[in-house]
Amino acid sequence: MERTAAAGRYRRGMRQRFGFNFYDVFVTLFCITFALVCFYPMWYVFVASITPYEEFVKGGLMLWPSGGVDLQYYGTIFRNSSFVTSLWISATKTVVGTLLSLIVTSTMAYAVSKIHVPGMKTLNVLAVFTMFFAGGLIPTYILYLNMGLIRSYWVMVLPYGFNVTYFIIMRNYFSYSMPKDLEDAARIDGCNEIGVFFRVLLPLSKPMLAAVGLFIAVGFWNDYYSYMMYIANKPTLQPFAWVLRRVLTDSSMMSQMRTGALDLGAQLPPPMALRMATIICAMLPIMCVYPFLQKHFAKGMLIGAVKE
């Protein structure tokens, strides 16, 4: 931190010396252009989804909502029953899955961080190996079939119980970022291993657990793969990400939604507008936690992932 501050001070001095030149103009323009390329699509979709029908069909760049704000497309999609069901499914599996994954992954990460305990080196290698080698789609499907997981809710939760990526991050956190003296002090004061874990380690790693939990939760919210592969066709279990995919690609889903709107007397909404409103609904929860996500990974927490 001191270094960057010093560099910053120094650079501000540089600017005074050299003035605002062509170099700065180029750098700033380049960065702003790329930032706009990243941000504008989301902004466009957001503005278009709240623009009234008459303005929407005219097209345009949609830099600002013109002709007032109209939430009719949101009304249309929320009247669709599979929407509400899928939001519920996604919300519950995100909460249950995140808790499970945090508990299973963090306890093993802590155990493996005690690398001097016999067997932990092997366990570590076994865990990391799964990053690079997996059974594959069909073997996994056959196994889940034998386990009775196919077409059940739990196939969207249980397979993600142990997460290798966050295992490595947490293991590094426990091995490098934890003050070892504190643990030793607790032991000297007569705390046993259980006490060290519950009274020292857990309270100290709360911020880390919250951050990793947030990332895991985003993963669960975005996951549609397990539904697509292992459930495929069971409307009561559809997660929201899958409904979004269907709205984007499945024309029967789209016509069902449009006629639903027609029954209520509104004019036939353009498919594009409904797609945009759905995209915004899927983005909303992520946007809500984004400030926290950015804070943690900009701080470099995830860089620990690469440190061996």
Next chain:
Amino acid sequence: MKHRSNTFASPLGPKGAGARLLATVHKYWFIYLLAVPGAVFLLLFSYAPMYGILLAFKDYKMNLGVWGSPWVGLEHYRSLFTDPSFIQAFKNTIIINVYHLLFGFSFNVFLALMINELQFRRVKGVIQTCVYLPYFLSWVIFAGLVQVFLQAPVPGDTGGVVNQIIVALGGEAIDFMKEPALFRSILVITNIIKTAGYSTIIYLAAIAGVDPTLYEAAAIDGGNRKDMLLHITFPRILPSVAVMFLLQVSQLFLSNFDQVYNLYNNFVLSTGDVLSTYIYRISLGGGAEFELSTAANLLLNVLGLIALVFSNKFVKKLDVMGIF
């Protein structure tokens, strides 16, 4: 080694292996207990499926199970290598990954250098917020954005912004998503937009570790900012760049299922079908070639491991400092 040190360590005389194990478990029982749930999940959901890899060498019969089905040797690999769509998917995977490496990777490094050169802290913060954001959206959402943006106009619906601009400038609307010649470019560009911001983090961390006195010395010697960028900042992050490059090379055979599956359609199969989508398409995604799919997946995994081992050797040879 272990055996000898243990005999020395126990003055009470040699113990049996079982007794030693019992003593260890007794001493660390809590640590082992904490490892149990993770180990069980690992075993059940990561290692148990590996048993099914046998399918790659079997003629799978549902009623006989994996073990009971008859062996067919390398039969599936023979049919795999004569399947034109497998060869096509293999080629596409490599070509697309080389494009990612050429354009995506160099863009990431360039972007990190540019963000670092930004002078105003507040502008820098806003720009970083914008460029990190797409990383957290799933590919479903992002592909939705891309499709909405590139949509060709149809009766009763306005086209996407890009086509509206093309038409307004007097050009002819292009159906981007159905054009095989454009699909790989779309993959590379959308991947840059979605992940470039995130990839800069590692380089920015490396740049933050550069000793500021180097810049001061350069300024005294009359160097301008461009010189400092080329002769101080860039050489300092080169080790990180090299490591990231090798890591990406090691993924030459991997393809991003999420991205391709959400963007492609039957019109662009010739240029867009990659190995992971091929493996899905011939099995659960409509086909019934379960053994072929498993065989392709095993081949992919083995090639990936080989690439990883090789690039890891190079990474170890580099004199890497800082964050790694």
